[in-house]
Amino acid sequence: MIRFIDVSYSYPGGKPVLRNINFSVSEGERIGLIGANGAGKSTLMKAALGLIEAEGIILIGGTAVKKDSLSRIRQLAGFVLQDPENQMFMPRVIDDMVFGPVNYGMTREAAEKEADQILEKLGIPFLRNRYNHKISGGEKRMASIATVLMMDPKVIFMDEPSSSLDPKNRRMLINTLNGLENTLVIASHDLDMILQTCSRVILIDGGEIAADGKAFDILRDRALLESHRLELPLSLQTI
Ligand SMILES: Nc1ncnc2c1ncn2[C@@H]1O[C@H](COP(=O)(O)OP(=O)(O)OP(=O)(O)O)[C@@H](O)[C@H]1O
Ligand SMILES: [Mg+2]
Incomplete structure (x- = not known):
């Protein structure tokens, strides 16, 4: 479903931020991408979505990520960016949620019905008619997740989806x-969320893959995590 073949990237005028990244992800797999601040996680996601143009080959559902394939990539892959501010562009939450499906031919009525189900599932039906610029950071994040789920894309990339969520929304x-x-x-x-949601973890350091394996094996490996400026998940720490 996803393939990275020898992917490298440097921001203009900067040093390499992704170096020879190679990995494949099968359909239905859930990958946790971990690494210290500045490791290259967000850059890797931006490359997969074609928001930046990396060297090498990236395939999503068999389609190479290139300028002229971006509309196809947008259909295959949804994303929740690290900063939800950059993601909402319609006045109200409900307008953002129905925008994509209506654009692809669904009736407004059917799309709203679908949206109501997703809002219910996420425990945020009260956000339905709220204005995007008048809701809190955590509410925006929940709304941007709801918007991505509306499109039900084959692949979903999420950059820090649990940041700024309160414990109940994080659990939801x-x-x-x-x-x-x-x-x-x-x-x-x-890392506790990753442990609870992902079967596999890819650890990035300095733009390179430092480890790729079963989530539990990597997340309980204190020496490995500490050597890459990370710590054990709280739930695996014994005091
Ligand atoms: N727009 C940019 N221009 C130049 N350098 C950038 C830009 N965005 C990120 N970088 C640099 O690229 C490197 C990787 O950044 P990236 O945002 O991918 O890290 P990250 O792993 O997502 O970190 P974090 O955990 O802080 O979100 C960092 O050294 C960062 O300073
Ligand atoms: Mg980041």
Whole structure:
């Protein structure tokens, strides 16, 4: 479903931020992308979505990510960016949620029905008619997740989806993610969430893959995590 072949990237005038990244993700797999601040997680996601143009080959559902394939990539892959401010562009939450499906031919009525189900599932029906510029950071994040789920894309990339969520919304998010069949790539410092949602973890350091394996094996490996400026998830720490 996702393939990275020798992917490298440097921001203009900067040093390499992604170096020879190679990995494949099968349909339905859930990958946790972990790594210290500045490791390259967000850059890797932006490359997969064609928001930046990396060297090498990236395939999503068999389609190469290139300028002229971006509309196809947008159909295959949805994303929740690290900063939800950049993601909402319609006045109200409900308008954002129905925008994509209506654009692809669904009736407004059917799309609103679908939206109501997703809002209910995420425990945020009260956000339906709220204005995007008048809701809190955590509410915006929940709304941007709801908007992505509306399109039900084959692959969902989420960059720090649990940041700024209160414990109840974080739990809602984890339960929702665990109920999905979509292929998921989740970049996060919330290693407990990764442990609860992902079967596989890719650890990035300095733009390179430092480890790729079973989530539990990597997340309980204190020496490995500490050597890459990370710590054990709280739930695996014994005091
Ligand atoms: N727009 C940009 N221009 C230049 N350099 C950038 C830009 N965005 C990120 N970088 C640099 O690229 C490197 C990787 O950044 P990236 O945002 O991918 O890290 P990250 O792993 O997502 O970190 P975090 O955990 O803080 O979100 C960092 O050294 C960062 O300073
Ligand atoms: Mg980031």
